[in-house]
Amino acid sequence: MKILSIETSCDETSMAVCEIVENNESKTMELFYHGVHSQINIHKEFGGVFPNVARREHQENSIPMLLQALASYPHHIPCQVTDSQQARIRDMLAREERLFLHLEDHVMRRAMRPDLDIICVTNGPGLEPALWVGVHLAQALGILWNIPVIPVNHMDGHILSTLIDPTLATIPYNQKIPLASLDYPTLSLLISGGHTELVSSTESGMYTKLGKTRDDAVGEAFDKVARLLDLPYPGGPEVSRLAREYTHTLPRPEFPRPMIHSDDYDFSFSGLKTAVLYHIKTYTRPLTMEDKQGIAYAFEEAVTDVLVHKTKKALDYTQAQTLIVAGGVSANKKIISALDAMCSAHYPTCTLRIPHRTLTGDNALMIALAGYMTYTKSPHASFEDIRALGRLSL
Numbered sequence: 026m027k028i029l030s031i032e033t034s035c036d037e038t039s040m041a042v043c044e045i046v047e048n049n050e051s052k053t054m055e056l057f058y059h060g061v062h063s064q065i066n067i068h069k070e071f072g073g074v075f076p077n078v079a080r081r082e083h084q085e086n087s088i089p090m091l092l093q094a095l096a097s098y099p100h101h102i103p104c105q106v107t108d109s110q111q112a113r114i115r116d117m118l119a120r121e122e123r124l125f126l127h128l129e130d131h132v133m134r135r136a137m138r139p140d141l142d143i144i145c146v147t148n149g150p151g152l153e154p155a156l157w158v159g160v161h162l163a164q165a166l167g168i169l170w171n172i173p174v175i176p177v178n179h180m181d182g183h184i185l186s187t188l189i190d191p192t193l194a195t196i197p198y199n200q201k202i203p204l205a206s207l208d209y210p211t212l213s214l215l216i217s218g219g220h221t222e223l224v225s226s227t228e229s230g231m232y233t234k235l236g237k238t239r240d241d242a243v244g245e246a247f248d249k250v251a252r253l254l255d256l257p258y259p260g261g262p263e264v265s266r267l268a269r270e271y272t273h274t275l276p277r278p279e280f281p282r283p284m285i286h287s288d289d290y291d292f293s294f295s296g297l298k299t300a301v302l303y304h305i306k307t308y309t310r311p312l313t314m315e316d317k318q319g320i321a322y323a324f325e326e327a328v329t330d331v332l333v334h335k336t337k338k339a340l341d342y343t344q345a346q347t348l349i350v351a352g353g354v355s356a357n358k359k360i361i362s363a364l365d366a367m368c369s370a371h372y373p374t375c376t377l378r379i380p381h382r383t384l385t386g387d388n389a390l391m392i393a394l395a396g397y398m399t400y401t402k403s404p405h406a407s408f409e410d411i412r413a414l415g416r417l418s419l
């Protein structure tokens with residue numbers, strides 16, 4: 026199945042073109058294009074992501090990226106746009122005037138279209154103004170090329186990003202690579218800027234949420250602590266870098282492990298962030314680099330302990346055969362190695378799956394993988410009613 030996928034849920038505009046082939050239960054994927062355009066430099070100025078700024082950037086960046094994607098794809102077939110298609114697209118993009126004009130100038134006038142089977146697009150969760158850009162574009166292309174549009178849950182994308190072998194040096198283009206098949210039941214620890222969730226699954230596409238954060242997400246806590254330490258946005262990688270520089274012979278604070286022993290699978294990170302704030306307030310002089318390193322280390326250690334403890338409890342309960350850790354924070358090596366150590370020590374038959382290092386953040390390739398699974402399980406599409414749903418849940 027040949028797929029174009031589009032992701033615009035937050036501050037990355039991303040598209041992928043790939044083909045997934047299934048033979049006797051095993052699947053391969055061939056990648057033709059994968060573009061990720063980060064808006065981080067724009068949002069850095071504000072210390073966070075503003076939905077309407079993200080929307081404007083997606084509108085600017087999506088057609089140039091689409092043109093690159095089409096240029097990288099070798100299979101095109103003749104097509105003619107009818108007046109009725111043009112009118113439907115104009116209607117569809119009534120609120121995306123710039124997108125319509127770019128599309129009309131650069132895509133609709135072509136006499137060829139890519140030979141694709143489906144378009145997969147993130148329709149939530151995320152920032153609604155940003156999500157709508159991707160959804161509208163996917164719908165317009167679906168009309169233009171007369172192919173189905175599949176709405177994809179962004180978190181399902183993060184989970185299925187782990188189907189690609191994380192040990193590959195790079196994900197190659199124009200070459201078939203195997204996709205993993207998951208052993209069920211699975212347990213997914215989803216850790217990103219907007220989510221911290223433990224989700225179990227006994228079959229593809231069916232999820233049961235065991236627990237979630239009651240306040241801040243882990244990535245959000247990293248970002249807020251980074252701000253307290255005067256580090257740039259996004260703070261996760263910065264805090265983690267400082268933590269790695271901590272010299273163990275120097276003193277460091279001890280922070281609480283919120284809800285670590287609570288009788289459920291929920292998390293809470295806002296108290297931990299407040300504990301960091303109160304600790305910083307005890308200094309009567311500006312923080313030195315060593316102070317910041319100690320704070321970053323102690324914070325990361327507290328987060329890691331809570332994540333490992335709660336995940337272990339959920340593994341006990343679900344007896345999962347696969348532990349999936351995904352989302353932006355899965356780039357954190359300390360958290361991953363602690364989860365790996367716990368898993369090997371206590372659940373030797375359980376396989377840990379993490380995303381390839383290029384797929385920990387938001388990307389469209391994961392949306393193609395999740396859309397493929399969704400569509401092959403229940404192939405239906407009613408794409409004109411797809412809505413962007415900021416709070417869509419698994």
Ligand code: KG4
Binds near residue numbers: 262355356357
């Ligand atoms: O999944 P993602 O790219 O976007 C959302 O859907 O939220 O996750 C972004 C989050 C940010 O909060 C960022 O600070 C965090 O992931 N992050 C990290 C690391 N790399 C990214 N947090 C901790 N350690 C890291 N190495």
Ligand code: ZN
Binds near residue numbers: 183217352387
């Ligand atoms: Zn994400």
